[in-house]
Amino acid sequence: MSFNLANVGPHSSEFVPSTLNASSITQLAKERKREFESCNRMVTEAHAKLQDLLLMQKDLEADYFNAATLLAPIRRLPDEMLGRIMLFAFPNVFEWNEHHQYKIGPGKGDVQ
Numbered sequence: 491m492s493f494n495l496a497n498v499g500p501h502s503s504e505f506v507p508s509t510l511n512a513s514s515i516t517q518l519a520k521e522r523k524r525e526f527e528s529c530n531r532m533v534t535e536a537h538a539k540l541q542d543l544l545l546m547q548k549d550l551e552a553d554y555f556n557a558a559t560l561l562a563p564i565r566r567l568p569d570e571m572l573g574r575i576m577l578f579a580f581p582n583v584f585e586w587n588e589h590h591q592y593k594i595g596p597g598k599g600d601v602q
Contacts, residue, residue: 507515564572 567575
């Protein structure tokens, strides 16, 4: 005979199990504990799988980004053109001093 917890009502009820009911309740509790532990294992495995998938997603995103940047149109420009673009974009970054050494930045106190 199987025991149904729904028939008992809330745990605060005045239900006192008979010997037969106690045996059925014990069996039900053991069964539910096994199911609960099995469910916990499945959840743990699912979390581990999710972490693996998230790591894989991150790696694939990085690979995609690296591949896409290799196709950037600016990579097809000759170095001479890139140099000219840099001179116009950052005109005071590289200046020559009297010792023919370049310094970074327009100020006199900058790193040489």
